[in-house]
Amino acid sequence: LLQLYGPLNFLGFVYREIKNSLADMEKMFGLLGKGAEIQDKPTAKTLQTQQAAVEFSHINFGYEDNRQILQDVSFSIPAGKTVAVVGASGAGKSTLSRLLYRFYDVAGGSISINGIDLRDLTQASLRAHIGIVPQDTVLFNDTIFYNIAYGRPTASKEEVIEAAKSAHIYDFIQSLPDGFDTTVGERGLKLSGGEKQRVAIARTILKNPPILIFDEATSALDSHTEKAIQAELKAISANRTTLIVAHRLSTISDADQILVMREGQIVERGHHRELLEQNGVYAQMWALQLNSEE
Ligand code: ATP
Secondary structure, three states: OHHHHHHHHHHHHHHHHHHHHHHHHHHHOOOOOOOOOOOOOOOOEOOOOOOOOEEEEEEEEOOEOOEOOEEEEEEEEOOOOEEEEEEOOOOOHHHHHHHHOOOOOOOEEEEEEOOEEHHHEOHHHHHHOEEEEOOOOOOOOOEHHHHHHOOOOOOOHHHHHHHHHHOOOHHHHHHOOOHHHOEEOOOOEOOOHHHHHHHHHHHHHHHOOOEEEEEOOOOOOOHHHHHHHHHHHHHHHOOOEEEEEOOOHHHHOOOOEEEEEEOOEEEEEEOHHHHHHHOOHHHHHHHHHHHHHO
16 A cells, blocks of 8 residues: 555645646636637647747637627737737627637637648647736635746746746845745735736746747736836746737837727727827827826
8 A cells, every 4th residue: 555655645635736726727818717628639630839829810709699799800919019908898809818818719710830820730829829917817725936937837946036037036035034945825924916027027037938828917016016027027928939928018019010909800900009090099099098197
């Protein structure tokens, strides 16, 4: 019996790891208990690239049959570039990121990476290529070291430290009595929204994926934190194909393209300055935001 203990204990560990990581992803997307049944095709290919061009082509989608959420949405993110999506709450912004991660299949049109339809790729290889910094990061009841290393469990201690430094959370960790060994999460030290987001950024830096999804927190931030997050976003999105779901326009004024969504459709697109010149929905949102900041 004792001989069995080691392997069984290990299996228990593997089971918990898998369960945790699924729960983590589901929570990230607010999907708990709602997971759709996505199956790999028997002929599914393994995605293997460091340069990923993403294309959404004439996407139609609804979570339920009788309610269409996205209508004829088309845009592309060239490899290494950044596209930001803005629009009122419920416009369908986060839905785009869920579809790119393939939590659901589209009802019409196609999403492809380097010309390959997502439905022709294995889910594991697709997801290995995407890093997500969600609105509200879920931390495991474990050490802060574990929580960062989760991005790449084989990373060395030095690499975890480097990632923490790049995500501007190293000094904070060093200030804790137990440093990287501090337990965080529900049953440990509670971190602020901004600190949790930095842990997610450090995780993603370690994972080093070619595609990045950044879902900006809706909550208002003080201008110091906002500037810090902008700087981190810039650092982490450089040379990665990036989709930003934005709530504050100031974060995205240097995106390569901004999409303005309304009721599941793209109603305007362009650079920040082009959109201001169009004097449409985006220009209105910008004026409103400036007013409220004043
Ligand atoms: P926000 O800015 O508030 O985050 P959003 O633009 O990101 O909003 P989505 O989360 O994409 O909006 O949601 C678009 C629409 O789809 C909403 O009307 C929402 O109620 C609906 N929706 C989202 N998730 C589901 C789901 N799992 N099942 C059914 N409807 C959903």
